[in-house]
Amino acid sequence: MQKRELRRYFLQLLFSLARLLTYFCTYNNDVIKLSMQIILGRDEKTHKLKAVVDGKTTKLLGAEGSVNDFVSRQHISLDVDGTSGSFVLKNLKSGNQTYVNGQLVVQKNVTTSDRVELGAQRYLLDWKLVSEVLPKVADVRPLKKVWTDYQTDILKEKISQGRFNALRGGVGVLSASSMAGTFVPGAGGFRIPLLAVFVVSLIVLTIISMRNAKKLPLKQQKRQKDFQRHYVCPCCGYFFGSVDYDVVMRPKDTCPSCKAKLVK
Numbered sequence: 001m002q003k004r005e006l007r008r009y010f011l012q013l014l015f016s017l018a019r020l021l022t023y024f025c026t027y028n029n030d031v032i033k034l035s036m037q038i039i040l041g042r043d044e045k046t047h048k049l050k051a052v053v054d055g056k057t058t059k060l061l062g063a064e065g066s067v068n069d070f071v072s073r074q075h076i077s078l079d080v081d082g083t084s085g086s087f088v089l090k091n092l093k094s095g096n097q098t099y100v101n102g103q104l105v106v107q108k109n110v111t112t113s114d115r116v117e118l119g120a121q122r123y124l125l126d127w128k129l130v131s132e133v134l135p136k137v138a139d140v141r142p143l144k145k146v147w148t149d150y151q152t153d154i155l156k157e158k159i160s161q162g163r164f165n166a167l168r169g170g171v172g173v174l175s176a177s178s179m180a181g182t183f184v185p186g187a188g189g190f191r192i193p194l195l196a197v198f199v200v201s202l203i204v205l206t207i208i209s210m211r212n213a214k215k216l217p218l219k220q221q222k223r224q225k226d227f228q229r230h231y232v233c234p235c236c237g238y239f240f241g242s243v244d245y246d247v248v249m250r251p252k253d254t255c256p257s258c259k260a261k262l263v264k
């Protein structure tokens with residue numbers, strides 16, 4: 001008995017470990033790759049803005065001679081979380097001076113709408129330059145609703161079309177049977193009301209068929225147009241096609257047009 005319980009606990013432990021491992025693997029793939037660290041400073045030779053991404057890639061930004069001597073070679077670091085659009089800014093040495101919206105800071109959360117100045121001569125950081133080294137990320141989460149709404153609308157239309165067909169069938173039967181009724185021997189005085197029912201049902205049938213034939217293609221066209229306008233890459237406007245959200249927006253995927261990483 002004890003042995004069996006022990007085995008069960010052991011299996012549960014293994015299962016939990018496996019789940020934990022799966023969680024971290026997914027986490028790594030989906031989130032960590034989108035974050036990066038950028039160290040910004042002055043390039044000695046060119047006096048351009050130097051960006052070192054994740055301690056590996058170096059990129060020189062802006063015009064030659066644009067960065068003054070008061071900016072250190074390693075002045076600030078920006079920790080970038082690709083999904084939120086905000087950064088953690090750190091002043092790297094106590095001798096550096098970094099201002100955010102006029103305030104001297106050591107560390108602060110910033111976005112591209114903040115005014116960041118470096119050094120005693122207040123070199124103004126141009127976010128447009130920084131964006132050249134930022135990861136290109138497309139937040140496609142709102143597109144899930146666009147896809148489900150589109151599908152729901154198609155389904156609703158199918159249901160209402162089914163109802164319409166049933167109604168048309170019913171009126172058709174009424175029309176045919178009233179016509180047949182007039183031929184029954186001995187219909188006598190019922191002949192005129194039956195004929196009236198036949199004429200009215202025929203008119204109703206024609207009107208509802210005509211209205212449906214007119215309205216339906218217009219509605220379908222509008223739906224398709226709306227869908228094509230909204231089911232697109234937020235970065236470049238590329239239309240993803242009538243493909244299921246879960247299929248087209250896999251977390252590791254990138255936009256086929258602008259190569260932005262899709263955040264799901």
Ligand SMILES: [Zn+2]
Pocket residue numbers: 138233234235236237238255256257258259260
């Ligand atoms: Zn794109």
